[in-house]
Amino acid sequence: MIAVLALLAGVVLGLWLDPTVPAALQPYLPIAVVAALDAVFGGVRAKLDRIFDDKQFVVSFISNVLVAALIVYLGDQLGVGGQLSTGVVVVLGVRIFGNVAAIRRHLFRA
Amino acid sequence: MTDEHTETGTGWPQPAGPVRPDGPAGEPDPRPEAPDPDELSPLSPQGRPPQDDAPAKGGDESAAGSFAAAVAAGWRRFGSATVMISVLLVLLGFTLAVQLKTTSTDSSLAAARQEDLVRILYDLEARDVRLRQDISTLEESQRQLRSGEQGRQAALQEATRRADELGILAGTLPARGPGLAVRFQAGAKPISAIRVLDAVQELRGAGAEAMQISGGDRASVRIVASTYFLDGENGSLIVDGRPLSGPFTITVIGDPATMRTGLNIPGGVVASVAQDGGNVIVEDREVAEVSALHVPRTLEHARPVG
Numbered sequence: 001m002i003a004v005l006a007l008l009a010g011v012v013l014g015l016w017l018d019p020t021v022p023a024a025l026q027p028y029l030p031i032a033v034v035a036a037l038d039a040v041f042g043g044v045r046a047k048l049d050r051i052f053d054d055k056q057f058v059v060s061f062i063s064n065v066l067v068a069a070l071i072v073y074l075g076d077q078l079g080v081g082g083q084l085s086t087g088v089v090v091v092l093g094v095r096i097f098g099n100v101a102a103i104r105r106h107l108f109r110a
Numbered sequence: 111m112t113d114e115h116t117e118t119g120t121g122w123p124q125p126a127g128p129v130r131p132d133g134p135a136g137e138p139d140p141r142p143e144a145p146d147p148d149e150l151s152p153l154s155p156q157g158r159p160p161q162d163d164a165p166a167k168g169g170d171e172s173a174a175g176s177f178a179a180a181v182a183a184g185w186r187r188f189g190s191a192t193v194m195i196s197v198l199l200v201l202l203g204f205t206l207a208v209q210l211k212t213t214s215t216d217s218s219l220a221a222a223r224q225e226d227l228v229r230i231l232y233d234l235e236a237r238d239v240r241l242r243q244d245i246s247t248l249e250e251s252q253r254q255l256r257s258g259e260q261g262r263q264a265a266l267q268e269a270t271r272r273a274d275e276l277g278i279l280a281g282t283l284p285a286r287g288p289g290l291a292v293r294f295q296a297g298a299k300p301i302s303a304i305r306v307l308d309a310v311q312e313l314r315g316a317g318a319e320a321m322q323i324s325g326g327d328r329a330s331v332r333i334v335a336s337t338y339f340l341d342g343e344n345g346s347l348i349v350d351g352r353p354l355s356g357p358f359t360i361t362v363i364g365d366p367a368t369m370r371t372g373l374n375i376p377g378g379v380v381a382s383v384a385q386d387g388g389n390v391i392v393e394d395r396e397v398a399e400v401s402a403l404h405v406p407r408t409l410e411h412a413r414p415v416g
Contacts, residue, residue, distance in 0.1 A: 006196035010203020014211070021212050029209050036202045043195075054191030061198050082224070 027076065028069040031085055035068035036061060038092045041099035048106040068092070278320050281334040281404030285320040289363035289398030290370065296356050297387025300345025305386070307339045309360060309379040316372030318364040320400040323347075325354030330402035333360070337404075350404075366394045 021029055039061040046052040068088050075084025277283035292309060294301045306323070310333055313321060321333040331337070331349040340348040346355045362369060370392055373379050380390045 002192055002196055003199050006199035007203040010200035010205075011207045012203075013200065014204040014207025018211065019208060021208060026212075029205060030213075033202070033205050033209050036198075036205070040199070040202065054195065058191070058194050058198065061195075 027081060027085065028072055031068045031072050031088055032065045034089055034092045034096075035064040038095050038099070039064045041096050041103070045099045045102045045106075048103055279334075280406060281320075281332040281402075282406055284399070284401045284403065285363055286397055286399050287319070287363040288366055289318075289361065289395050290366050291393045291395050291398065292360040292362065292373065293391040293393070294356070294358045294360075294383060295389040295391065296345055297383075297389065299386045299388070300341075301347070301356060301358060301383065301388055302386075303339035303341045303347055305379065305383055305388075306347060306358065306360075308382065309373065309390075310337075310339075312372045312379050313360070313362050313364070313369055316364065316369040318362045318369060320363045321360055322400045322402040323349055323354065323358055323360050324402075326357055327355055329354055332400070332402040332404040334404045336407075361395070361398050361400055363398050363400055370394075 039057065042060065043052060043057045046057070071088050072081060072085045075081040078084075274283060278285045290313075292313075294306070294309075310321065310323075322330050323333055324330040325347070329352065331352055331354065333349075337350050342348045342353050344355075346353050347358060348354070373390065373392055375381075380392075383390045
């Protein structure tokens with residue numbers, strides 16, 4: 001409940017403050033968001049599996065974001081930023097799908 | 111802190127076991143339990159309650175005394191982990207909203223794929239080339255028009271100049287310039303048309319450019335190529351059909367020295383008039399005015415060639 005409230009608060013804050021994304025962060029922000037979403041879905045699934053761990057969630061959240069951004073940064077430096085970010089998004093998307101499937105099984109038993 | 115973290119965080123079922131025993135007798139329920147029902151309620155309303163009840167009862171019995179410690183522990187657990195998660199999720203929501211907004215606001219180019227961008231760039235370059243060609247074409251035509259304008263102006267100037275010259279020669283325009291005034295004063299015999307004609311021919315030969323002859327009554331006639339002179343009655347002169355009475359004055363524009371010499375040559379005009387007892391007075395004029403005009407004949411038969 002608090003998590004959902006925090007998420008909503010963040011959204012409202014983002015809409016309300018309406019900041020502009022610095023150009024330097026522009027390529028990393030979407031990837032970071034997807035990575036964070038992956039962590040969040042993983043957390044929800046863990047909660048449903050009753051193996052949720054606060055510390056693990058926090059660490060995985062932060063490391064997910066950092067690693068995703070790092071990969072994209074590395075890809076940018078190597079000249080394959082676009083492909084690598086696509087790869088990251090695909091991998092994270094697959095994981096999100098898996099997590100969502102698990103959550104769905106939990107919620108609907110199907 | 112960290113200890114509690116690991117303890118409470120290792121898994122969901124475990125914290126329910128150890129934490130409940132520690133604290134909640136009945137009142138601390140709000141602290142540890144407030145989050146629990148919220149978090150638990152969505153997952154499995156049917157399965158969960160019995161489990162919850164069991165540990166809660168166990169907690170009641172075991173930790174009836176250590177009440178404050180349980181509250182503190184719950185606070186800390188609630189504080190550190192949940193606050194951290196909340197902060198992260200706020201951050202996530204914030205970023206998500208910002209990103210969505212950014213993407214939706216400038217979706218025109220920033221969201222376009224690379225091939226599209228390349229195509230757009232190519233289109234723009236093609237357009238650039240086309241516009242450059244247009245510019246050069248227009249500049250070329252502008253240059254042509256300008257030079258045409260200049261040529262036309264030059265031609266107009268030339269034509270005007272020629273028209274002026276021809277007008278002066280044909281006697282249709284008044285003229286002024288350095289020249290002479292030649293006065294014929296009759297002696298015993300009146301001035302004959304032949305003498306006047308001689309004088310006119312002499313002046314033409316000496317390079318006269320415009321001439322007019324005026325009589326005593328200030329009537330003037332322009333002398334052009336077709337002008338004729340006839341002897342009239344009583345010493346008058348008929349010039350181009352107009353009778354002029356003496357004394358006659360020919361006003362001529364041209365080089366004064368040459369014309370004077372031409373008039374004064376031995377056996378010339380001056381000498382001939384003197385033989386007849388008359389007198390010719392030649393005066394230099396700084397500005398001789400030839401203001402009489404000749405009405406040009408309208409040509410009926412002659413047509414320009416070409």
